[in-house]
Amino acid sequence: MAEIALAGVKKRYGETQVVHGIDVEIADGEFVVIVGPSGCGKSTLLRMVAGLEEISEGSISIAGRVVNDLEPKERDIAMVFQNYALYPHMSVFDNMAYGLKIAGTPKAEIEERVGRAARMLELEALLTRKPRQLSGGQRQRVAMGRAIVRDPAAFLFDEPLSNLDAKLRVQMRLEIKQLQKDLGTTSLYVTHDQVEAMTLADRLIVMNAGVAEQIASPMQVYEHPESVFVAGFIGSPAMNFLPGRVAQDGGSLEIRGGTARRAEALAISGQAGRELLIGVRPEHLQPVPETEADLFLDLRLVETLGADTLAHGSLPDTKSTDGATKDIFTVRLPGSVQVSAGERLALRVAPGALHLFDPDSGHRIADL
Amino acid sequence: MEKRVIFRHRTLPYLLVLPQLAITLIFFIWPATQALYQSVLRQDPFGLRTTFVGFQNFARLFADPLYLDSVKVTVVFSISVAALAMGLALLLAVMADRVIKGSTGYKTLLIWPYAVAPAIAGVLWWFLFNPTIGILAYALRAVGYDWNHFINGTDAMILIVIASAWKQVSYNFLFFLAGLQAVPRSLIEAAAIDGAGPARRFWTIIFPLLSPTTFFLLVVNVVYAFFDTFGVVHATTSGGPGQATTIMVYKVFNDGFIGLDLGSSAAQSVILMILVISLTLLQFRYIERKVQY
Numbered sequence: 001m002a003e004i005a006l007a008g009v010k011k012r013y014g015e016t017q018v019v020h021g022i023d024v025e026i027a028d029g030e031f032v033v034i035v036g037p038s039g040c041g042k043s044t045l046l047r048m049v050a051g052l053e054e055i056s057e058g059s060i061s062i063a064g065r066v067v068n069d070l071e072p073k074e075r076d077i078a079m080v081f082q083n084y085a086l087y088p089h090m091s092v093f094d095n096m097a098y099g100l101k102i103a104g105t106p107k108a109e110i111e112e113r114v115g116r117a118a119r120m121l122e123l124e125a126l127l128t129r130k131p132r133q134l135s136g137g138q139r140q141r142v143a144m145g146r147a148i149v150r151d152p153a154a155f156l157f158d159e160p161l162s163n164l165d166a167k168l169r170v171q172m173r174l175e176i177k178q179l180q181k182d183l184g185t186t187s188l189y190v191t192h193d194q195v196e197a198m199t200l201a202d203r204l205i206v207m208n209a210g211v212a213e214q215i216a217s218p219m220q221v222y223e224h225p226e227s228v229f230v231a232g233f234i235g236s237p238a239m240n241f242l243p244g245r246v247a248q249d250g251g252s253l254e255i256r257g258g259t260a261r262r263a264e265a266l267a268i269s270g271q272a273g274r275e276l277l278i279g280v281r282p283e284h285l286q287p288v289p290e291t292e293a294d295l296f297l298d299l300r301l302v303e304t305l306g307a308d309t310l311a312h313g314s315l316p317d318t319k320s321t322d323g324a325t326k327d328i329f330t331v332r333l334p335g336s337v338q339v340s341a342g343e344r345l346a347l348r349v350a351p352g353a354l355h356l357f358d359p360d361s362g363h364r365i366a367d368l
Numbered sequence: 369m370e371k372r373v374i375f376r377h378r379t380l381p382y383l384l385v386l387p388q389l390a391i392t393l394i395f396f397i398w399p400a401t402q403a404l405y406q407s408v409l410r411q412d413p414f415g416l417r418t419t420f421v422g423f424q425n426f427a428r429l430f431a432d433p434l435y436l437d438s439v440k441v442t443v444v445f446s447i448s449v450a451a452l453a454m455g456l457a458l459l460l461a462v463m464a465d466r467v468i469k470g471s472t473g474y475k476t477l478l479i480w481p482y483a484v485a486p487a488i489a490g491v492l493w494w495f496l497f498n499p500t501i502g503i504l505a506y507a508l509r510a511v512g513y514d515w516n517h518f519i520n521g522t523d524a525m526i527l528i529v530i531a532s533a534w535k536q537v538s539y540n541f542l543f544f545l546a547g548l549q550a551v552p553r554s555l556i557e558a559a560a561i562d563g564a565g566p567a568r569r570f571w572t573i574i575f576p577l578l579s580p581t582t583f584f585l586l587v588v589n590v591v592y593a594f595f596d597t598f599g600v601v602h603a604t605t606s607g608g609p610g611q612a613t614t615i616m617v618y619k620v621f622n623d624g625f626i627g628l629d630l631g632s633s634a635a636q637s638v639i640l641m642i643l644v645i646s647l648t649l650l651q652f653r654y655i656e657r658k659v660q661y
Contacts, residue, residue, distance in 0.1 A: 052557050073563035085554035089576045098572075099562035150562070 002063030002076075002153035002186055003028045004049065009058035011044050011210075018044055020210040021058065026203075029184045031177075035197035036207035037233070043158055045207070046190045050079050050156050063153050078147035079156040082163060084139045086131040092118075092142050093127040099150045117145040120179070137168045144179065155180070157189040161196060173199060194234050198222070206230045224355075228362040231279045231355055237310060240329045243359065244278045253278070253354075255295065255315075276365070277357040282310065282332040284353035287339075293346035297329055300341055309333045311345065400641065406634030415628070425635035434611060435619070435636070442615045445529060446593035453533040453589055454582070457540030462570070464541070465548045475545070482538035486599030493531035494604040497523075517605065521612025524605045528613050531604065532597045540585050547581035548574065587651040591644055616640060 004026040011019035019041040026032050034042040047053040049060055051072035059066050067075045078099075086095050093114055100110045118124045121141040131139055140160060147155055160176070161169045177200055180187050191197055197204055198218045206214045206221060206229075214226040225231035231239045244255040255278060299313040311331045331347060339345060356365040375381045410421045429435045464474050481489070496504045497517060505515040517523040551574055559569045575582075598617050601607060607614035607622060614622065617640060624633025 050557075050561060052560070072557075072561045073565075077561065079558070079561050081554045081558060083552065083554055085552065085558035087555060087559075087573060089579075098559070098564075102563040102568065146558075146562075 003030075004154055004186060004188065005061045006045075006049075007059050007061075009045065009048060009060060010056050011041065011048060011053065012056040017056075018210050019048075022205075022207075022212050024205060024212065024215055026186060026188065028186055031180050031187045031189065031200060031202045032205060033189045033191060033197040033201035033203075034205045034207055035191055035194055035201075035233075038192055040207045041210040042190045042192075042205075042207050046156055046158055046188060049154075049188060050077060051075050076153040077156055078150050078152040078154075079158065080140075080143045080147050080160045082159040084131075084143040084160075084163075086139060086142055086146075088131050091128050091130060092123060092134070092145075095131065095142055096145045096149050099146065103150075113149045113151075114145075117148045120148065120182075121145050136164050137172060140164065140172055141175075144176070148179075148183070153186065155185050155187040155189075157187065157191075159191055160189075161191070162193070169196075176200065194236065198234065204234075206233060208233070224364070225279075226364050228277060228279070228357045231357070231364075235281055237282050237330045237332065239279045239281050239355070242278045242280075242315070242329075244276045246272050246274045246276065248272050275359050277359040277362075279355035279357060280349055280353055282330040284350040285331045285347045286350065287333065287337060288346055288348040290346045292348055294349045295347055297331060297345040297347055299339060299343045299345055300328075302339055302341055304335065307335050309335055309337060309339065311339050313345070316344075403634045403637045403641070406630055407638045408631075409634075410631040413628075421631070425631045426639075429632060429635055429639070437611050438614050438616055438619045441525075441611065441613065442594065445525065445532075445597075445613075445615050446590050448525075448529045449532045449536065449593040449597070450586060450589035452529060453536035454540050454544075454585055456533070457537045457585075458544050458578075460537070461541050461544035461548055464545055478541050479538045481535050484535060486532075486535065486596060487603040489535045490528070490531045490600035490603035493527060493534065497527050497530075517609075519609055521609055524609060524613045528597070528600050528604060531600045532593060535600075536589055536592055540589065543581050543585055544578065547578045551577050583654060584651065587647055591647055594640065594643065 006022050006024050009019060009022045010017065022045060024032070034045060036042045044053055048055050049062075051067065051070060051074075055068050059068055061067060062075055062077065087098065090098065096114045096117060097110050100113065105113075114127075115124070118127055121144060123138070123141055123145055126134065126138060126142075131142065134142065140163075143160065157176075161172055164172060173196055176189075189200060191200075201218050204214070204216060204218055204221050205212050208229045214221055214230045216224075216226075221230060221234050225234065225239075228241070232241070242255050244253055246252075247254045253276070296316055297311070297313040298316055299311050301312040303310040303312070309332070311333055312328050313331075315329055331345070333339065357363065358365055407425055408420060408422055409418050410425065411418045460478055464471060464478065467474060484492070494502075496502050497515060499505050499516040499518065502515075508515040515523055517527045555573055555577075556569055559573045564572060594615075595617050597615065598621065601613055601615060601618045602621070605613040607618050616636065620633050620636045620640065623629045623636065627633075
């Protein structure tokens with residue numbers, strides 16, 4: 001049981017800086033997920049916490065103890081690797097008992113603790129098997145078991161589900177969440193899968209290019225993304241973006257020559273003419289009669305998913321002069337709505353569902 | 369993925385394997401049959417008469433204290449060569465695996481001795497250890513050891529072991545390095561997080577994972593010590609002093625070509641042949657079945 005604190009953590013490989021100063025405090029028992037595209041530095045950050053990478057600058061403390069100069073074994077953490085990293089020449093039991101044996105735990109206690117973890121993970125029947133005789137999901141469980149038996153201060157997960165097939169991934173995701181809840185162990189989890197991130201996390205760290213773009217609860221990140229990157233990365237299908245500006249009257253919003261106008265009061269009123277990047281999620285648009293429409297969409301492709309229908313198209317005036325469409329705009333409709341390609345759809349934005357960003361800095365200005 | 373080539377002509381595939389077949393026949397099958405045939409014959413001292421004696425040559429060998437002594441020498445020699453060559457190679461491979469800067473340079477230099485002919489390697493070490501002019505013998509004398517492989521059997525044995533092992537280190541090094549690089553990094557990291565220090569990680573994780581490589585090399589090194597070291601012995605000690613360094617393959621040569629006892633020499637080479645065949649079989653069976661995880 002422990003809290004983890006990162007203060008100004010940076011990582012450099014020679015001249016290249018890959019992590020640009022991360023500050024975050026993880027409370028005891030909290031489940032924090034680091035999510036970001038590949039190469040954003042999320043695994044490097046986790047490996048710095050584990051002690052597998054040196055910390056170039058800043059400090060990391062676990063349970064109030066600065067661990068910068070401690071070996072991995074002295075940090076009281078357990079890690080689950082993407083490829084499980086099970087010792088292939090040892091049985092499941094020996095894999096799970098390895099750390100305890102090294103720590104000099106009495107034999108009876110080792111058997112007791114491994115047995116308890118095996119029961120928890122339904123591995124009892126497999127204890128004498130070698131890793132190669134196990135399925136992917138079972139290997140994953142053994143890797144979890146190896147982490148659990150040591151009863152560490154914190155669990156570190158490095159994309160533990162990405163080697164599993166889609167169905168098993170959903171199942172293991174639930175198991176991990178349940179297990180973490182039962183054990184109440186502080187956990188740091190790295191993934192590139194935003195669905196995994198949203199479902200598992202108490203709090204998310206959205207990383208991009210070595211920077212933490214936003215650190216907040218999943219719903220906070222979803223409803224109030226701090227930057228264009230976060231807005232586009234979290235949520236599936238991704239948020240739509242449109243260039244726009246504050247109209248000359250200062251009280252409404254113009255999207256490309258006035259297709260859509262909203263007459264509500266703007267937090268940024270008075271900044272008439274200011275250029276904006278407007279984001280709206282596919283699920284926050286509803287089909288309405290033409291007279292009530294905020295914007296129109298020329299449909300080009302319709303995907304029916306059963307419960308939902310995804311309609312992809314372009315706004316009439318985002319077609320550039322040469323006729324090519326620049327941006328695909330996506331709407332999520334209830335499965336009951338019948339639409340087809342070639343139609344023009346009149347849409348209305350749900351109240352409070354517009355996200356305004358500064359087009360230059362990418363930072364959030366306001367939600368509307 | 370299996371690639372099969374279909375030949376239209378019936379004779380072409382046979383023509384293509386013919387050179388290899390010819391080499392095998394002339395340099396292996398023919399001498400081997402000759403040895404088998406000779407091993408059941410005995411010739412008089414002048415080579416005028418040859419008589420069939422059945423397994424008498426073999427029976428005599430196993431009753432001959434000189435031959436049994438040579439077997440003992442061979443066992444000591446091959447175990448020492450294999451242990452020294454593999455131990456050193458593993459040590460070097462572990463160190464080379466850690467080096468990041470200039471690793472290619474180290475690796476290249478470590479591989480070079482393999483290109484040296486056995487006789488040259490022997491002579492090289494013979495000079496280094498020469499009691500009169502050798503720098504190593506000089507150094508040993510300086511620390512109080514009077515090295516002389518001309519009269520001291522143990523010294524002579526150490527000399528040929530060093531010369532033979534030195535050459536084989538390169539070969540073993542290559543395989544050990546490849547084996548080490550095939551051990552997934554995450555396993556070592558997992559062991560580090562589990563609390564294992566470097567030495568413990570090596571003996572409980574890395575070394576067991578290297579066991580297929582180690583076993584393969586053990587067989588290869590023993591076979592090497594049995595057969596390929598003839599040049600080393602011949603160029604340095606000539607089996608002496610006394611019988612101290614007469615390994616079996618050297619005795620085959622000595623009895624056959626110096627002593628001109630063709631029957632006994634042939635019988636000895638048949639014994640060696642049986643040994644190498646069984647070692648090879650052992651390796652195939654064992655490597656494919658037992659040594660895996």
